[in-house]
Amino acid sequence: MLDLNIKEPKRRNAKHTFKMIESAAITLFYERGYHKTTIGDITKKAGVAAGTFYLYFPSKIALYKHILSLFSHNIRKHIAEEVAEVKDRYAKERAGIKAFITYAKKNPEMYNIIWESLYIDRALFKDYYESFSIRYVNGLEAAKKKGEIKPVDTEVMSFILMGITNFVGLKVIMDLGTDNSDIDHMVDEIMNLLSVGLFIEK
Amino acid sequence: MLDLNIKEPKRRNAKHTFKMIESAAITLFYERGYHKTTIGDITKKAGVAAGTFYLYFPSKIALYKHILSLFSHNIRKHIAEEVAEVKDRYAKERAGIKAFITYAKKNPEMYNIIWESLYIDRALFKDYYESFSIRYVNGLEAAKKKGEIKPVDTEVMSFILMGITNFVGLKVIMDLGTDNSDIDHMVDEIMNLLSVGLFIEK
DNA sequence: TCATAAACTGAATGGATATTCATAATATAG
DNA sequence: CTATATTATGAATATCCATTCAGTTTATGA
Structure with a gap:
């Protein structure tokens, strides 16, 4: 550290x-x-x-870095705890996504402060998302070996999944759009996409 | 305006x-x-x-708002032009996603400057993503009526899709992870998820 | 060429703010 | 109780920076 x-x-x-x-x-x-x-x-x-x-x-910047480090640890720890309680990849993914969004809703400061690193020290930002991605890739690769998920590019998939979670989280925190009351409903929509896709075949 | x-x-x-x-x-x-x-x-x-x-x-802030407005229009126009050239929802979605990512790669300033609105004037940020979402919802609702996509919550789906595009774009712009050379490959990964999902059924 | 609106200059102003420092108060070990 | 490390104070410092303004130059239409 x-x-x-x-x-x-x-x-x-x-x-x-x-x-x-x-x-x-x-x-x-x-x-x-x-x-x-x-x-x-x-x-x-x-x-x-x-x-x-x-x-x-x-200095002021040292305080910022200290707080960023606090949040990085807390969110990861929170997600890890929730994910650890379930077994297969589907349940893990659902638990992880829901954990992120509910944590973000309870701690809206986290979201803003992490993102602001991009405008304070770009290396902090890069480091944060790359290490988050690496963790994600590890989980996805394991699931791929077990035949739980399709043979996707796990690195790209990690950014896809972070994107989904972060933007639905953003919607909830910033109250974007019309309805942000039901987190479970949003998580269901995400899981449904991950299960059967969006398009109807002709 | x-x-x-x-x-x-x-x-x-x-x-x-x-x-x-x-x-x-x-x-x-x-x-x-x-x-x-x-x-x-x-x-x-x-x-x-x-x-x-x-x-x-x-003032300095007026210049920032002016530039933000330039970027807002340019990215939307660019996406609209690319999307207009194709017919069904699948092709439209692919074209839109690819247009966003390639535009972002060519204009990396755009991404940073739009996001920074969150730390300059939160209303600008909110306005930007909400109006982007509304456009998306319109397209998705039309596709739903035509039976091209499943009966999803289009507002939630708009944030899911923006999240995917923004984070894969982020990966490309900030060179996060190991391989950012092949945009078409990334778009294929996204489209594949949107077609058949991620999970393998048991 | 001349008159004048438009464009440009850069030093000066005023306010803000991160950080320092000399001084004082206070908790605790022995 | 006393010595001392720790904690706290807030005015002073030094720098930075958005904005202004009085004066100068330049383009262009008549």
């Missing part, structure tokens, strides 16, 4: 201060975006002085 | 200046992002004085 030069607090009160800065930043980065959020905004919301920020974080 | 208070140049030389500012901004917004690009950067690259910028654009 990259060293961000973040100083961990030692005493109980300081741990609380650290968390307050963290959560204030998450909220503000989500609401206003990274560039429009100032250190002053963050410390004010956290209820501490501006200087306090620099006791823990060497 | 929203009025951006952009002053169109009248003489030949000035039209050239205007274009230089436009294209410098497109390059820089792509390379550095909106917030990290200064008016000084833009005017320097365009080869004019800082004040010249304000002869044509009332």
